Amino acid sequence: MRSDASECSLPGLLIQVGESIHATLMVDAQGRIGRMDGALADASGWGSEVPPEGRALEEVLRRLPWLVKALRTALAGSETVCEGGERDQRTRALVLPVFANDGCCLGACACVRASEPVSVESAHHEALERALSQTQKQYEDLINTIDGIVWEADVSFRFTFVNEQSERLLGYPPLQWRQEPDFWKNHIHPEDRDWAHAYFMKATREHRPYEFEYRMLASDGRVVWLRTIVTVLVEEGRPLMLRGIMVDVTEQRRAREKLEQTASLLRATFESIVDGVLVVDVNRRITTCNKRFQQLWKLPDDVLLGGLSAEKSLVAAAPLVKDPERFAARIREVYATPDLEDVDTVELRDGRTLERSTRPQRMGNAIIGRIWSYRDVTAERLAKAAQERLLAAEQRAREQLEESFAVLDTFLNNSPIGMGFLDRDLRIIRINDALAALHGKTRREEIGRMFREQIPRVADTMEPLIRQVLETGEPIIGYDTALEVPATPGQLRYWRVSYYPVRMPSGRIVGVGAVVVELTAERRAQQERERLLREAHEAIRIRDDFLSVASHELRTPLTPLKLHLQMLKQRSASGQPIPPHSAEKALTQVQRLTGLISDMLDSSRIEAGRLELERESLSLLALVRDVLADFRLICPHHPLEYEECAEELVVLGDRGRLRQVLTNLLENALKYSPMKGPIRVTLSRKGTEALVSVSDTGIGIPVDQQAHLFERFFRARNAPVSGFGGLGLGLYICRHIIERHGGRIWAESQGDQGSTFRFTLPVAAPALPSSPTDPGGRSAPGR
Numbered sequence: 001m002r003s004d005a006s007e008c009s010l011p012g013l014l015i016q017v018g019e020s021i022h023a024t025l026m027v028d029a030q031g032r033i034g035r036m037d038g039a040l041a042d043a044s045g046w047g048s049e050v051p052p053e054g055r056a057l058e059e060v061l062r063r064l065p066w067l068v069k070a071l072r073t074a075l076a077g078s079e080t081v082c083e084g085g086e087r088d089q090r091t092r093a094l095v096l097p098v099f100a101n102d103g104c105c106l107g108a109c110a111c112v113r114a115s116e117p118v119s120v121e122s123a124h125h126e127a128l129e130r131a132l133s134q135t136q137k138q139y140e141d142l143i144n145t146i147d148g149i150v151w152e153a154d155v156s157f158r159f160t161f162v163n164e165q166s167e168r169l170l171g172y173p174p175l176q177w178r179q180e181p182d183f184w185k186n187h188i189h190p191e192d193r194d195w196a197h198a199y200f201m202k203a204t205r206e207h208r209p210y211e212f213e214y215r216m217l218a219s220d221g222r223v224v225w226l227r228t229i230v231t232v233l234v235e236e237g238r239p240l241m242l243r244g245i246m247v248d249v250t251e252q253r254r255a256r257e258k259l260e261q262t263a264s265l266l267r268a269t270f271e272s273i274v275d276g277v278l279v280v281d282v283n284r285r286i287t288t289c290n291k292r293f294q295q296l297w298k299l300p301d302d303v304l305l306g307g308l309s310a311e312k313s314l315v316a317a318a319p320l321v322k323d324p325e326r327f328a329a330r331i332r333e334v335y336a337t338p339d340l341e342d343v344d345t346v347e348l349r350d351g352r353t354l355e356r357s358t359r360p361q362r363m364g365n366a367i368i369g370r371i372w373s374y375r376d377v378t379a380e381r382l383a384k385a386a387q388e389r390l391l392a393a394e395q396r397a398r399e400q401l402e403e404s405f406a407v408l409d410t411f412l413n414n415s416p417i418g419m420g421f422l423d424r425d426l427r428i429i430r431i432n433d434a435l436a437a438l439h440g441k442t443r444r445e446e447i448g449r450m451f452r453e454q455i456p457r458v459a460d461t462m463e464p465l466i467r468q469v470l471e472t473g474e475p476i477i478g479y480d481t482a483l484e485v486p487a488t489p490g491q492l493r494y495w496r497v498s499y500y501p502v503r504m505p506s507g508r509i510v511g512v513g514a515v516v517v518e519l520t521a522e523r524r525a526q527q528e529r530e531r532l533l534r535e536a537h538e539a540i541r542i543r544d545d546f547l548s549v550a551s552h553e554l555r556t557p558l559t560p561l562k563l564h565l566q567m568l569k570q571r572s573a574s575g576q577p578i579p580p581h582s583a584e585k586a587l588t589q590v591q592r593l594t595g596l597i598s599d600m601l602d603s604s605r606i607e608a609g610r611l612e613l614e615r616e617s618l619s620l621l622a623l624v625r626d627v628l629a630d631f632r633l634i635c636p637h638h639p640l641e642y643e644e645c646a647e648e649l650v651v652l653g654d655r656g657r658l659r660q661v662l663t664n665l666l667e668n669a670l671k672y673s674p675m676k677g678p679i680r681v682t683l684s685r686k687g688t689e690a691l692v693s694v695s696d697t698g699i700g701i702p703v704d705q706q707a708h709l710f711e712r713f714f715r716a717r718n719a720p721v722s723g724f725g726g727l728g729l730g731l732y733i734c735r736h737i738i739e740r741h742g743g744r745i746w747a748e749s750q751g752d753q754g755s756t757f758r759f760t761l762p763v764a765a766p767a768l769p770s771s772p773t774d775p776g777g778r779s780a781p782g783r
Helices: 012-020 038-043 065-075 120-145 165-170 174-179 193-205 250-272 291-297 310-320 324-336 378-413 433-438 456-472 520-574 580-608 620-632 655-671 703-708 730-740
Strands: 025-028 033-036 080-086 089-099 105-114 149-153 159-162 210-217 223-235 238-248 276-281 286-289 342-347 353-363 366-376 418-423 428-431 476-483 493-503 509-518 616-619 640-643 650-653 679-686 689-695 744-749 755-765
Touching (some): 012 025, 012 033, 012 089, 025 065, 065 080, 065 105, 149 165, 159 174, 165 174, 193 210, 193 238, 223 250, 276 291, 276 310, 324 342, 433 509, 456 476, 456 509, 493 520, 580 730, 616 620, 620 640, 620 655, 620 679, 650 655, 655 730, 703 744, 730 744, 730 755
Parallel strands (some): 640 679
Antiparallel strands (some): 025 033, 025 105, 080 089, 149 159, 149 238, 210 223, 223 238, 276 286, 342 353, 353 366, 418 428, 418 509, 476 493, 616 650, 679 689, 689 755, 744 755
């Protein structure tokens, strides 16, 4: 065999084995040529130009495919013998795999020799070999088709043969079984390893065939139950070899365990049922019974042993029954009709009552026995009788409760006050129509609902009070509140609420009773009384003020009038001439007195609804000019400014009354402008209305007093009686006159910076031509 620098490195063990058998060819585990004889290289057609070492065997031996196949078979772990070439130049090769101590394949060695010419004898021998090989192949096929692992091993259980089923059942190839010395022991389940190995060793030493079941671990981690049947081959009194088969019994084992569990469960169930059960076969022999049956009948074990006749147990049980003859006769009637199903009762001498039921035991359509079942119904009967008594008492109590509820409902629903009951969870249990109506709902809609759900507006306030009653057991009486309710939205109503604990006879608080009394009418009556009282006090105050002011105002013109008249009388009596100004002063006081009396009369007519108006179409422009012309004569010290509308404004009204309004506003402007400030009058048109404004720069009107200016007898607090006379009726009369004309009047003031009074009147007709006295339609400011 040639070897040079180009050869690949080979394991030492592979080289040692190859040299010991004079191998013609060595290949490593990857199928690369390690060493190769020159004659074989020539036979393969490789030649000597390129060394074959380190190259793939398929490349070097491409002309010898039969040898390549044999080498690949050896590298897979199986030795083989192959032959190839021409008929007169046949070549035979023995190919062996080489393994390391750990079972790993190191490579393969091949011994290639030229075959001898075929003689008649050798041809016969080859035919026998082929027949033997065919028989061996059939035997191996048969072994591999067996549904189990067929094996052969030495006495230490090291396998020398394993069929291919080993890989299908456990996932380990046959080669691994053969190569690993302790394969069997290492792959037994840890819980079975010690006892299974000990059992195997003991049975082998005793030279006897044996079988046992244990668990092995498959290559994928599965646990497989195997039943192993072992035959010990003995020679000269000592064990020589072991042969056997391993069968997968995992499913049978699981089925057996499941069957055992089911049987155990059925037995436990059979023993745990409250009925006493006796099972007899078609020959009336006892098959089985549970402990409950023995307890009910108090029979000894020897009477109930399996296989004994049921007649013996019948004889033993008869003395325990009140009517033994009827008891036995009924049993015989049942046995006389095999397919009968029956239920009756048996009364015992000790006072117990048993309910007996029986039915045939079937397997498919065939009757194989009978099942007797006994149940102690003594307590049930007593309980049933007690239950019937309780039901009757409950019915009577329910009727009484319903009567009580009817009385309660009648009382609640006819009560004029709101009443309801809440449980500890603040759920509405009872409520009357009066209280439900406040929530805008009916009783049916309220019952069973939560307090917060039905009355969310007051829940935050009332829930703490209710819970306080539940916790302390003390009632809360007379809690007043005011709120809007759905029954009358937008209207504030007043209530007085009381909460009382509802107790059981034991003292346990089970809920809260609510009593809601509406105080709205009382509160409103009280408020009305208070309002009337305030108005009465105000009226008295106004009356007193009016009387004080009226007496002062009436006395003011009377005193100088009296003095003037006395002076006139003295001059007349003495024949002295009467000065003209004295008469004029007297007439002035008379006019003032007449004005006061006229205001009082007008106020009285307004209150009585008898203020009359004489309406006519009149020019508002002419009216304002006329009033201003008269007014300029009495206010020479105040600048009088006037701005009028550019068009004629005609209104339908009472000339004298409208003149009275404008005169009153001008007199007020004059009266409350002591610093000789200007007075401004404006006439304009605003849509369909005429607008008249009178402004001054006097003392002004406090903001909080402006809303009361047009009330009767009202005088602003910043206008003392001593400085500014009047009865407080002028603006009151002006308001009624303007409103009777379909207009409105109001005042505007910014503190002490003067005031502006405005009133409007509806325009009644198209504008008339401008007055010839003022072609421009506007007069200059006057003084």
